[in-house]
Amino acid sequence: MSEATRATIMAIAVEIGWRPNSAARALSGARAHTIGLALCRPARVLGMEPFFMELISGIEGELSVRSYALMLQIVADHDQETAVYQRWWGEGRVDGAFLLDLHFADPRVTGLETLGMPAVVIGHPSESGSLASVWSDDGAAVRETIEYLAAMGHRRVARVAGLPKLVHTVMRDRAFTASCDDLGLTGHVTVHTDYTGEEGARATRRLLSSPARPTAIVYDNDVTAVAGLSVAQEMGLGVPRDLSIVAWDDSPLSQVVRPPLTALSRDIAAYGVHAAQRLLALIDGGTASAFEGRVARLTPRGSTGPPPA
Numbered sequence: 001m002s003e004a005t006r007a008t009i010m011a012i013a014v015e016i017g018w019r020p021n022s023a024a025r026a027l028s029g030a031r032a033h034t035i036g037l038a039l040c041r042p043a044r045v046l047g048m049e050p051f052f053m054e055l056i057s058g059i060e061g062e063l064s065v066r067s068y069a070l071m072l073q074i075v076a077d078h079d080q081e082t083a084v085y086q087r088w089w090g091e092g093r094v095d096g097a098f099l100l101d102l103h104f105a106d107p108r109v110t111g112l113e114t115l116g117m118p119a120v121v122i123g124h125p126s127e128s129g130s131l132a133s134v135w136s137d138d139g140a141a142v143r144e145t146i147e148y149l150a151a152m153g154h155r156r157v158a159r160v161a162g163l164p165k166l167v168h169t170v171m172r173d174r175a176f177t178a179s180c181d182d183l184g185l186t187g188h189v190t191v192h193t194d195y196t197g198e199e200g201a202r203a204t205r206r207l208l209s210s211p212a213r214p215t216a217i218v219y220d221n222d223v224t225a226v227a228g229l230s231v232a233q234e235m236g237l238g239v240p241r242d243l244s245i246v247a248w249d250d251s252p253l254s255q256v257v258r259p260p261l262t263a264l265s266r267d268i269a270a271y272g273v274h275a276a277q278r279l280l281a282l283i284d285g286g287t288a289s290a291f292e293g294r295v296a297r298l299t300p301r302g303s304t305g306p307p308p309a
Helices: 003-016 043-048 050-065 078-090 107-115 138-151 167-182 197-208 222-234 252-256 268-283
Strands: 034-039 069-074 096-099 119-122 132-135 157-161 189-192 216-219 244-248 262-265 297-299
Touching: 034 050, 034 078, 050 069, 050 268, 078 096, 078 107, 096 107, 096 268, 119 268, 132 268, 138 157, 138 167, 138 216, 138 244, 138 297, 157 167, 157 197, 157 222, 167 189, 189 197, 197 216, 197 222, 216 222, 222 244, 222 252
Parallel strands: 034 069, 034 096, 096 119, 119 132, 157 189, 157 216, 216 244, 244 262
Antiparallel strands: 262 297
């Protein structure tokens, strides 16, 4: 092979994102029987947040029936995540992928569309482009929660939210503000965090140190809610005597603390099952439409009650 021909071939390989594959799957056309999942979250968050473990358990349960494996990689940012998918697809290492934590105008969506790789988004369909999605109406769950707190007499409600750039965080933000305004709740406030217990505790201390201290706080995950409960007790406040707490996503963590936390419950493992089913259908050459799961239901427990007189 001449140097000119070699250079031409290498240029084309770079252009299409091809990478060498020791198993020669890309050349043989054989399937990898592997699904990719790259997550732009700190590994320490994944280890402590039940949401991801339940989601992966649902995905794995469905994939194992078809003898598919799940390839997981932690990435630092979306550019690296897109590069990982390009490499996996170019090397024939995966047959498809899942996409989590949607942003508005998310470049990962267009990147996967350009690759032509089968992919399913676990997130709202409004930002998933042509990719199939699995989602539920977070706005409806927020409204039910605020109506419940308002019915008990709460007028100062705060929310300790997740990452501010995520689509589902913004949708919860909007639903929270609209619900509070509709019900005439004054002084409502949202504080964004990174979902960790440390950030949840810090946000709770700021809220409870305010002159207009909230009488109820809604948390975007169970980890921050448990941290908030600890802070309230540390500051000498009774739950629910002085402060009511609601956690998003029920888990054993929400139930073993005292008092057990009122929580928004949803079948997270089922999301994983539905996402895996749709992705496998795409890999088999079929089609997959968006799937809307049941709205998270409010499960009252000992952490909520009327506000202090």
